[in-house]
Amino acid sequence: MAARWSSENVVVEFRDAQATAMSVDCLGLHAVLSGRRFLYVVNLENPSEAPRKISRQSKWDVGTVQWNPHRAQSRVFAASSNQRVDLYTWKDGFGEVHASLQGHTRVISDLDWSWFEAEYLVSSSVDTYIYIWDTRDPRKPLVALSAVAGASQVKWNRKNQNVLASSHDGDVRIWDRRKPNTAVEYVAAHLSKIHGLDWHPDNEYILATSSQDNSVRFWDYRQPRKCLNILSCQVPVWKARYTPFSHGLVTVMVPQLRRENSLLLWSTLDLNSPVHAFVGHDDVVLEFQWRPQKEGSKDCQLVTWSRDQTLRIWRVDPQLQKLCANDTVEELLEGVALSMEPERTQSSQDLEPQQSTAPLAEDLHDPEQAALGSSGAPQTLQQEFSLVNLQIRNVNVEMDALNRSCVVSAHLGSHQVRLVVKFPAHYPNNAVPTFQFVSPTSIPSAMRTKIQKILTDTSLQKVKRNQNCLEPCVRQLMSCLESDMTQEDGPPASPYVLSNPVTPALPAFPRVTNTYGSYQDANIPFPRTSGARFCGTGCLVYFTRPNTMHRSVPASEPTPRSLSALSAYHSGVLTPMKMRTESQSTLRLYSGSPTRSDKDTVSISSFYYKERKPPMSALRRWSVQTIHDYPYINIIH
DSSP states (O other): OEEEEOSSEEEEEOTTTOOOEEEEOTTSSEEEEEOSSEEEEEETTSTTSOOEEEEOOOSSOEEEEEEOSSGGGTTEEEEEETTEEEEEEEETTEEEEEEEEEOOSSOEEEEEEOSSOTTEEEEEETTSEEEEEETTSTTSOSEEEEOSSOOSEEEEOSSOTTEEEEEETTEEEEEETTSTTSOSEEEEOOSSOEEEEEEOSSOTTEEEEEETTSEEEEEETTSTTSEEEEEEOSSOEEEEEEOSSTTEEEEEEOOSSTTSOOEEEEETTBOSSOSEEOOOOSSOEEEEEEEOOOTTOOOEEEEEEETTSEEEEEEEOHHHHHTTSOHHHHHHHHHHHHHHHHHHTSOHHHHHHHHHHSOOHHHHHSHHHHHHOTTSSOOSHHHHHHHOOOOOEEEEEEEETTTTEEEEEEEETTEEEEEEEEOOTTTTSSOOOEEEEOTTOOSOHHHHHHHHHHHHHHHHHHHTTTOOOHHHHHHHHHHHHHHHHHHHHSSOOSOOOOSOSOOOSSTTOGGGTTSTTOGGGTTSBOOOSOEEEEOTTSOEEEEOOOTTEEESSOTTSOOOSBGGGGGGOSTTSSOOOOOOOOOSSOEEEEEEOOOOOTTSOOOHHHHHEEEOOOOHHHHHHHTTOOGGGOTTEEEEO
16 A cells, blocks of 8 residues: 655555445545455545455455445444445444345345435345335335336435435436335436436435436436436446535546546536546546535545545645536625615515516525526526427437527428528517528428418517527427428328417327327337246246248338337338437437328337238148247247
């Protein structure tokens, strides 16, 4: 072991530890590193001091270790190993196991102490169960939460003692321990596995998820279908956690080259680029936690443990913390404080209109309220761009808040459209944006004029009420194009007339609301066409498509991700969505629109496979077959 100091941080090397997990106690005095043979307790007040060792009698590595966050239980920490959780007591430089929790039948994936009750610990496992333990009675769990899939992460809510969240592959489930039979809410957060889960420290409804799909997403579980914001990265994100100050977020990336920097500090108010990079580790950071500081100190300290077997203590000074703060909010708070005294001398009639329109000081500390304003609607063009939600395939929206413009590119059937939308300075306060079609738009000039008139009317009705109009206008554009395609495919019809130019988001496509290709099915995965699983007798059962069926779409087409993509595949008119890398200067949304006619039937079987008649000899053979040689269900003994 060796230690060295610099002006910015402390570096301690533990070459023999081979630890895979770390935790810092609630007092900021000790950190525990979990190795296979020993648990190493490091004195953070004097990290160069040789660590104390706690011997382990297990052949399994420690998966997770967590100190109790309550001062009354500051000497207790929990460590999971395979199917068991051991509770350790650290006192006078020595540690020992005082209790064990045994209930899971598969490997334990995560642990988390309650922020309200010092004796409550929650554990998640691959066995599909989440157990809430009262450590005063370790014989059996207090509450058992059952899920179909195993949980990789579980976290207690920081503001509500009864709520917790768990991640299952790419989904998040919100639980209320008072209603253990089922989850109270489901969030289809990612298409890939979730590696990290963290609750907002001040808002009980907001949480952040980090995933293998190279992104961090922010959610309000009261609106599980709409993501609040997305932090797009170039590599998978291992962990993402809120900071104890301002509006900060720390992420750990998984770079392709181990020597690349992986520890970044972000401001959740501006996710275009990180505000600071913690440079020093030579390998991936396995764990990081914040060390509490003594009273009166404005500095924060971040403790990190890396695969390079070094523990680092980073100093985060007030200047660095300020980079994560909202200057506008701070100025508003100062203005509110300065104006409080003069306002007290005014009459109650003068105070009423000011109180009804001005945001409250406590609301300004809430990131959700700060972003949405007191009325709940975006107050700036940049906020509208960040919150727009267009679930339409084959539509590309390029937004430039700096130049107050937006370019909408759409491809629907034989039509190609490129629309430039420019927003005036006073938008949306009774100021209408302009709409202009540019090359390579292929729709007729008469149709352009009609669509421009409809979009102008739609935006006018919105801005009269100081409402945003980008999303309704884009949906209106796709509705017009879709109606035009239907008229071209069918018999001659009367001139194009839209009776109600302002339509809701989903009902804008009435022909698909009752089919499998509905936008409401965006979070429903496409059915499996093959699979395998061991049954209770030890046999392997697998299924594939029948030999008598063949694909009705080209083999190069991938399987759709969700049922909502089903109706977009029709005679090769629409091609699968191709994801592209988002740049930091523009926000691009990729979605699509169904184009099937009313006479077509949308179904899984007709889309993916179509039936062909087998020869008569095969029909005679099938009459005597059993399940063991059935064409698409097989059992291997």
